[in-house]
Amino acid sequence: MYSCIAVSLLTLVFTVFLSQQFSKSAMDETDKSNQVKINQIVKTSEFTLQKLRQFALRIYSDQSIALWINMGEDQYSPLTLDKAATSVRGFMSSEPFIRGIYLINFNIDQIYTSESSIYTTKDFYDQTMLDYIKNQKTPYLQYVNHEVGGESFLALVVPAAGPNQNFQGFVAILFSKPLLNENMLQISADDLNKIYIEGKNKEFILGNTDPALTKALMEIDKSAVDQGWKWKFGNETWSIQSERFPVEGWNIYHMAPISLWQAKVAKIRIQIIGSSIFLLLALLLYLFWQSYRSLKPLSDLVSQIRNKLGKEHAILQASNAGNEMAWIHSGFHSLVEKIEQLDSSIKSSKALVKDDFLRQWILNSKSSKPIEEFIRNQTQILETGSFRMAVIRLESYGRFEEQFDFASRKLLRFALGNIMVEVLSNHGFVAETVDFGSDHIVALISLSTSEEEMALAIGAMDDVKVQISRWLKLEVHAAISSVLDVEENLQIIYNQLYELTLMGFINHEDRVFTSDDLERYERGKDSDLDEALLKQVIQSVQLKNDKALEGYLDHLTLHMQELSYQECKLQLTHIIYSIMKSFKNYKTFQGMKSIHSFLEQFATLGEVKAWLYQVMLQTIEQNRKKNASSRKDEVAAEMIEYVRNHLHNPMLSVDDIAAHVSMSVNYARQIFKDQFNCSLSDYITDQRIEHVIKLLTTTDWTVADITEQSGFQTKSTFFAAFKRATGMTPNQYRMGKHDVEH
Secondary structure: OHHHHHHHHHHHHHHHHHHHHHHHHHHHHHHHHHHHHHHHHHHHHHHHHHHHHHHHHHHHHOHHHHHHHOOOHHHOOHHHHHHHHHHHHHHHHHOOOEEEEEEEEOOOOEEEEOOOEEEOOOOOOOHHHHHHHHHOOOOOOOOEEEEEOOEEEEEEEEOOOOOOOOOOEEEEEEEEHHHHHHHHOOOOOOOOOEEEEEOOOOOEEEEOOOHHHHHHHHHOOOOOOOOEEEEEEOOEEEEEEEEEOOOOOOEEEEEEEHHHHHHHHHHHHHHHHHHHHHHHHHHHHHHHHHHHHHHHHHHHHHHHHHHHHOOOOHHHHOOOOOOHHHHHHHHHHHHHHHHHHHHHHHHOOHHHHHHHHHHHHHHOOOOOHHHHHHHHHHOOOOOOOEEEEEEEEEOOHHHHHHHOOHHHHHHHHHHHHHHHHHHHHHOOOOEEEEEOOOOEEEEEEEOOOOOOHHHHHHHHHHHHHHHHHHHHOOOEEEEEOOOEEOOOOHHHHHHHHHHHHHHHHHHOOOOEEEHHHHHHHOOOOOOOOOHHHHHHHHHHHHOOOHHHHHHHHHHHHHHHHHOOHHHHHHHHHHHHHHHHHHOOOOOOOOOHHHHHHHHHHOOOHHHHHHHHHHHHHHHHHHHHHOOHHHHHHHHHHHHHHHHHHOOOOOOOOHHHHHHHOOOOHHHHHHHHHHHHOOOHHHHHHHHHHHHHHHHHHHOOOOHHHHHHHOOOOOHHHHHHHHHHHHOOOHHHHHHHHHHHHO
16 A cells, blocks of 8 residues: 555656646747748748749839830820730739739829829829839838828839939839738738737838737837747737848747647646546556455465465564565475475486487497497387487577577477477377487487388478477478488487588578488589689679679689588688678678677578678678778878888788788879879888888997898898988998987
8 A cells, every 4th residue: 555655646746747848848849830830931921022023023024014104205105004004904813912003104294003093193192102212222122011091011112213223114013911911921810829020120011910019019129039039918928939031131020829838738737637646546446456356365375385384384483474475485485495306306317317328329339238228128219120310400500599598498409309209209200309409409210110111201300390490480401311220320320410401501402301412412522712703702892893793702602512511611701701801891700710600690501692792782882982082091091001010021012012902003003102192112111211210320239130120131222222312321320320419
């Protein structure tokens, strides 16, 4: 009960904490969503306004309209006005945002409106527009607020009249703000969020804020606030996200009422807490019922344990004699002790003796009389005087070892032996199995009385493979011997059969091998690895020729089908090591031993080849992504490091350096020449001279010792090179340096 109360309190505290985190997360997500929305509105609005600006330019550049607004009094023609009016009606019908168009011609002092009315500049009802056109100073097309007849529009005048321009014909276009709000800003009537667009002079441009909210927004100083901020107005607190129109220079504010989200979050919080309380109540009821159901059986079990252990048991003398769990632990401890005693007795039984004798019989070259007598008496293998031996081997034993621990592997091998005996019994064969603690099980099988006994034995072993795959999900290879007698050298037969099970790795044959197959898998005459072909494989990777790589790899592994398993595995280890070394991949494997163990994971030679092909394709792809210049820098640095590490070696040559960086000699020389503007041979000589100078000035070694340590092959070569570099002999250089220091 105390535990239940503690869990309940912790759950409630966690629920409250979770609801608070949810509330905070919800507000953060709302702000992020609003910011994303406002960014999208800015992009959409800029696109729409730009399109409308282009549309206005189309109106202005229309041939009929341009002709009318630019004609003089001597060119006046009613037909020209009629054509312009037709164009205006066409533009009005093609763009729903337009609510009015003014064609203004100051040359003839006339204004034509989209209502098909003509005015003079004096009697025109929209004198504000005329004043704006006469006084505008902006050098580009800019939208402005404009009111006509108590209704507000977004206006655009084409062309823009700068201080040095003298246009007499203009087109003024009035755009509907409600339609812009609805379609451009995506404002709906039931939207509780508010959008407010403010002009450069803090005037209201577009949005759905009411007059009081608009006025308050105009009055506050918004220059000191961040992109996202909170603002309280009246009884409401708003979460405001802002952004700027890059072209128009307007500021847009997206306002979300916090109270709305707080109400939703509070509702969800109540639901979470309520659900948690309901869950706790259900859990408490379940625990109460479970405890009530379980306690009485436990009490009965304790009573039985007390009766079995007796009144003289040591627990009665302990301080926790009244603890029922202590009695249960004591009872199980006693049970485990008895099981261990029983297990010890089983280990000393005849079954283990039989397994040991069978193992000795198989591993010894000759059977002893006591072992033979025991097998005749305790098994049915030698009832007919002859028998067969069979071996089943686990496929991909390396993966098997990684997947299961020692105890599990032992149990699985025990299961393998049991399935083998059971299946052979169903086919009319008596068998005894032996586990050698490795990747295989050996069976000794009695002969049947059928004339087609060999075919039946092979069929039975096929069935063994099928049943192991079905029940244990393990794949095995199997081999069975010809008829044997008690005088046979079973150790040789055992080794041959085990070798036959390994042949499935090479040729991927899924069948039961027999002793007749031994001749097919004798080692071929030409079993050596083709080193030249291996170099071609490596070269094809270096040249990034994946098509040639696949062909070379197939030819390189073709002869392995004639090798023994061990020889095949040895050559594969050599191939993998050579490839990894060539491309300096020292992280995957730690030497040949780790490669040898890694090959245990593969079931067939084809799997190894496919894996190796994929690894080399990845190497090709990585090399393709490298920048050519960075690769040259890397190669040049490698060559320098190799020279410095092998400077003392008199046999150091350009060929050695080119082989180290896996390149041709000419290409290595060219790269070094391009990078350092000197030949590789000259660099080696210069480095050796520098090393000689260092030894002459810092040691008292003889010139002969220094010559040997500097990698010069002969004294004459050394003296000639030193004289050419310094203009003096080594002794003269040392003495001259000594005189300078003193």
